């Protein structure tokens with residue numbers, strides 16, 4: 001990450017959205033560079049080396065999903081997709097193509113800043129090269145070195161599959177993880193018709209970890225997309 005104020009690249013062609021992003025991000029100390037086309041966005045991603053990329057999915061000269069795929073080729077800069085309501089399929093495709101997270105328009109300044117903070121923290125963790133040894137969020141503690149899990153101070157015994165699922169979410173803490181990513185990273189299998197595996201195991205994990213499994217505060221559902229482990 002840049003030692004000075006973080007630099008954000010916004011790839012977005014809607015003027016009103018650009019004005020909103022410019023006003024809210026500059027007011028919170030971020031530097032901004034802007035691209036209104038996919039081609040300019042890709043060029044600036046290479047030339048400016050931003051800390052986070054905010055990517056609209058519908059650009060005048062192309063599809064944000066292709067941009068995400070091309071950006072991922074050789075670059076680990078976090079990508080947060082800006083999508084419209086009703087673009088669920090595109091959102092999932094963008095995440096599977098390598099985007100890290102998404103915001104559904106219209107979103108608040110608070111949501112925007114929270115997503116950017118998570119993206120910056122995650123990038124810094126990856127860049128440090130130090131494997132994470134422990135993860136805590138709320139009253140959940142995962143000792144990744146010893147492979148032990150504690151909820152509300154008590155040790156929780158997970159099956160190997162439940163543990164792999166939890167660790168996959170820990171590795172993306174604060175970000176949404178699609179059903180496809182969960183299946184491939186926790187089970188090593190492809191998507192086709194297996195989404196129910198995730199639902200079943202998530203239910204088991206919630207029963208073991210959440211104080212009130214019916215009202216989860218840690219293992220959050222992102223309807224139609226996947227799950228997010230809340231990073232408190």
Ligand code: CA
Nearest residue numbers: 013056058059
């Ligand atoms: Ca657009």
